[in-house]
Amino acid sequence: MTNSIEEIEGMEVIFIIGSNTKETHPVIANRMIKAYRNGAKIIVADPRNVPMxxxxxxVLHLKPGTDIALINGIAHVIIKEGLENKSFIEEKTEGFEEWKKLLEEYTPEYVEKITGxxxxxxxxxxxxxxxxQKAGLFYTMGITQHTCGTNNVAAVANLVTLTGNIGRESTGVNPLRGQNNVQGASDAACLPNVLPGYQKLDNPDVIAKFEKAWGVSxxxxxxxxxxxxxxAALDGKIKALYIMGENPVITDPNTHHTVDSLKKLAFLVVQDIFLTETAKLADVVLPSTCFAEKEGTFSNTARKVQRVRKAVEPPGEARNDLSIIMEMSRRLGYVMDYKSPEDVLIEFGxxxxxxxxxxxxxxxxxxxxWPCPDKDHPGTPYLYKAGFPVGKIRFSGITYTPPAEVTDNEYPFILTTGRNLYQYHSGTMSRRVPAIEAHAGEPYVEICAEDGRKLQINNGDILAVTSRRGTIRLKARITSKVTEGTVFIPMHYSEAAANVITNDALDPKTKIPEYKVCAVKIEK
Amino acid sequence: MIKATIDGKDIEVNEGTTILEAARTLGISIPTLCHHPKLTPIGGCRLCIVEIKGLPRPVTSCTTPVTYGMEITTSSPLISDLRKSMLDLILSDHPLDCPACIRGGDCKLQDIAFMYGEKENRFPGERRVYTRVDVNPFISRDMEKCILCGRCVKVCSEVQGVGAIDIAYKGFESKICPPYEKPLDCEFCGQCVSVCPTGALAGKMWIRKDKSRDEKRVDTVCPYCGTGCHITLHIQDNKVIRVTSKEDTWNEGWLCVKGRFGYKFINSPDRLKKPLIKRDGQFQEVSWEEAYDYVAKKLNDIKAEYGAEAIGGLSSARCTNEENYAFQKMIRAAVGTNNVDHCARL
Known part of the structure; x- marks a missing residue:
């Protein structure tokens, strides 16, 4: 997020695209509702009738996977009506004229045809x-989990740049991150192409700095x-995987392929708090600690670094992840000697x-x-107050491309996947909460009343939902939450795992899978 | 700025400031049951009445803005009598099972009754009798303890934007319920539970818990989505028995169903307790020493035979910054590859 969550209540316009905020970030939605009660206007672009x-x-009910057409169409109208932020474009951007030409074809009539x-x-x-003057744009995986995910984000950035809606209090672009510390894991460079703090591997100065700091080449x-x-595991290029606190069997696309790949490994270590679907495939399982059993920090979606504290002792012989990593690293030939978690944060800084x-x-x-560069710095609730690190922002020529898999006679429905309010991700934690299981413990497929009538489906019927990759069986939930031709399945339930049927086609740049669109058929 | 006096003390406040807010800035305490700083005031409980010079009868301080030159008196024999009568009326229809109540010792009504030395009630008579009907697994409603302050209705509508409940019927028949008195069917955020001043609303999973004197409280951050709400874990016998959030946190004390009610995985019997090594397709419990040795040997062997690039590490968005930093450092510095990632894309 370029803004802090607190700033949401000061926004005049809130544009939510591809985010089911009320269910996946409920307390951020509370802030949006506070803004709404202060008079803010809200735009929601989503294929589903999400609660917001x-x-x-x-409300813009676009067909799944047509975000670029919609965003370019909105930009087209803004330019045509002369509503763009001319001084911002003049002073802080480049490539506007070329981009403007590209937008000419995205007339509202043309965009209506593509997006619905x-x-x-x-x-x-x-x-x-x-x-x-104070507009915040919010998006989540509805924008990113597409084969055109990178382009979707660039299209969003174009729109923000066109209007100059960035770099001010309560004004900015805000991707909402789905997991408690996905921001921190990214900052810490649990990413294959950068070192901590997004510092590039191909920069010799960066490499020299880290080699010196860590005393290793x-x-x-x-x-x-x-x-x-x-x-790569299936191809035999990766022989061993060390997985800490992840459950790819449930969270990765095309489950059968994931399981086959993990089985092909010569060695799999899983460090987790439960014997997850992935841990069951492991050669070694290391019992670790959950958030309530350790000291440390999480960074939230707004870059806020917050303190995590130990409240209870871990069960049995479970050990905290940091001590396991340090011991393992020593035995792999590199000694880390942190006396406390804070030592790690200090080194990170x-x-x-x-x-x-x-x-x-x-x-x-x-x-x-963050950024919080020194001990007296108050932190940075919103970014780019003093301009952009790249100098001028360049408009990128993004054109609409259809999803990797489109509907046809055999697979006539679009499947889109995500979370519901009650469960969380692969369910490792939330499915072990008896109250949540009692209330939302069953997998289901959301289908609209129109499609239900056509297929003679009643609420609660067991359906087979099939894609080119597999079939899962689960209950029908007739609802006005989805629109005609689209069905939704929450990702949490291993007994009918949505990712058995999702498409493992990836965005060419970021390698994110296309969870938001694939073609399926539905049978009773 | 508007000048006025409260109990003889001069005060200057912004236009729109209520008498209650103004009094609190002076450190003058006025009892309230229905007022909540994050919700619009309704003047429902009538306990916050004050006298204003020149007005014939007392007014509720939570709904009355300070105006220029107001001379306000927050306590007098008359005010005290009236407050006691209001309190008597509320208590006349409230079960006095405080020792067995989940909120005993942590109840606003009890606090105020204590303050006014309430012992005997002047208004015996009919009482509301309700049977408990909740089928949901999260929130329990004990409607006999409801004092109709309306905080739950306000928070559900104003903060949560749901409006699952409202005040139905009139007079003595008044009750707070979902439309047509159907079972509660909402987002189960528990915001209503957090603002309820009495034992009327409670989390089902913490009933008959959370009353121990040795309960420990630890402030930390919610482990679910990326919002990062501040939570307080209530601990008893090394178990998390309840989760709350303080009003002065950035999330203003608001949580969602997962944050407030989704903590039982922590003490789940399914938790892994010993390292496991799979031999002949079966997991066997081993010591840490054996597990470390085994993993290190395997990884070192694979590295020697196929190179560091044949090894990959997946870190966790569930773990702390410190653990993630150490994990990627292990993969890069000890194994010697950049094959390290986490589930940001998934």
Whole structure:
């Protein structure tokens, strides 16, 4: 997020695209509702009737995978009506004229044909988003989990740049991150192409700095992403995997392929708090600690570093992950000697100035937003106040491309997947909460009443949902939450795992799978 | 700025400031049951009444803005009598099973009754009798303890934007319930439970717990989505028995169903307790020493035979910054490859 969550209540316009905020980030939705009660106007673009549409001034029900067409269409209208932020474009951007030419074909009529959103609504959204001094744009996996995910994000960035809606309080672009510390895991460079703090492997100065700090020579060759390691295991290029606190059997696309790949490994270590579906395939399982059993920090979606504290002792002989990593590293030939978790954070701040000012003492009561470069720095709730690190922002020429898999006579429905309010991700934690299981313990497929009538399906019927990769059987839930031709399955349930049937086609750049669109058929 | 006096003390406040807010800035305490700083005031409980010079009868301080030159008195024999009468009326229809109540010792009504020395009730008579009907696994409603303050209705509508409940019927028949008195069917965020001043609303999973004197409380961060709400874990006998969130946190004390009610995985009997090595297709419990040795040997052998690039590590968005930093450092510095990632894409 370029803004902090607290700033949401000051926004005048909130544009939510591809985020079911009320179910996946409920307390952020509370802040949006606070803004709404202060008079903010809300635009929701989503293929589904997600709960935030209740508060929306404008709802854009686009067909899954047509985000670029919709965003370019909105940009087209803004330019046509002269609503763009001319001084911002003049001073802070480049490539506007070329990009403008590319947008010419995205007339509301043309975009209506691709997206299914009426041209009136496209025009309304364009006027609303461009007319505000304090507009926040929010997106989640509905934008990124596509084979055109990188382009979707670039299209969003174009729209934000066109209107200059960035770099001010309560004004910015806010990807909401789905997991408690996905921001921190990324900052710490559990990523194959960068070192901590997004410092590039191909920069010799960066390599020299880390080699000096760590006292070891480092590989400069970019590694494989998670979604590349799994196929590489099947090809025999990856022989061993060390998995800490992840459950790819449930969370990766095309489950059968994932299981085959993990079985092909010569050696699999899983360090986790439960014997997950992935841990069952392991050669060695190491029992570790959950958040309530250790000291440390999490960084939330708004870059706020907050303190995590030990409240209970771990069960049995379970050990905290940091001590396991240190011991394992020593036996693999590299000694790490941290006396406490804070030592690690201090080192992290030494190699990445954005964290240099953060100590446990400073975040005792409340967290700090990075960048926080020194001990007196108050943190940075919103980014780009003083301009952009790249200098000028370049408009990128993004055109609409259809999803990797489209519907046909055999597979006539679009399947889109995600989370529901009650369960969480692969369910390792939430499915072990008896109350949550009692209330939301069963897999289901959401289908609209129209499609239900056509296929003579009643609420609660068991359906077979089949894609080119497999079949799962689960209960029908007739609902107005989905629109005609689209069905939704939550990802949490291993007994009918949505990822058995999702498409493992990846975005060419970021290697993110296309979870939001694949073609399926439905049978009773 | 508006100048006024409260109990003879001068005060200057912004326009729109209520008498209650103004009094609190002076450190003057006025009893309230229905007022909540994050919700719009309704003046329902009538306990916050004050006298204003020149007005014929007392007014509720939570709904009355300070105006220029107001002379306000927050306590007097008359006010005290009226408050006691209100309190008597509330208590006349409230079960006095405080020793067995989940909120005993942590109840606003009890606090105020204590303050006014309530012992005997002047208003014996009919009481509301309700049977408990909740089928949901999260929230229990003990409607006989409901004092109709309306905080739950307000929080559900204003903060959560759901409006699952409202005040139905009139007078003595008034009750707070879902439409048509159907079972509660909502987002189960538990915001209503967190603002309920009495024992009317409670989390089902913490009933008959959370009353021990040796209960420990630890402030930390929710382990679910990326919002990062501040939570407080309540601990008894090394078990998390309840989760709450403080009003002065950035998330204002609001949580969702997972954050508030989704903590039982921590003490789940399924937790892994010993290292396991699979031999002949079966997991066997081993010592840490054996597990470390086994893993290190295997990884070192694979590295020697196929090179570091044949090894990959998947770290966790569930783990801390410190663990993630150490994990990638192990893969890069000890194994010698950049094959390290986590589930950001999934």
């Amino acid at each position: 549409t209740r508060f929306a001034d404008t 959103v009426s041209k009136e609504d496209i025009i309304k959204a364009a006027r609303l988003y461009s007319s505000s 480092l590989s400069t060759k970019a590694g494989l992403t998670a979604t590349q390691m799994i196929p 030494q190699v990445w100035p954005n964290l240099a000012g953060i100590t446990y003492k400073r975040i005792e009561k409340a967290g700090l937003h």
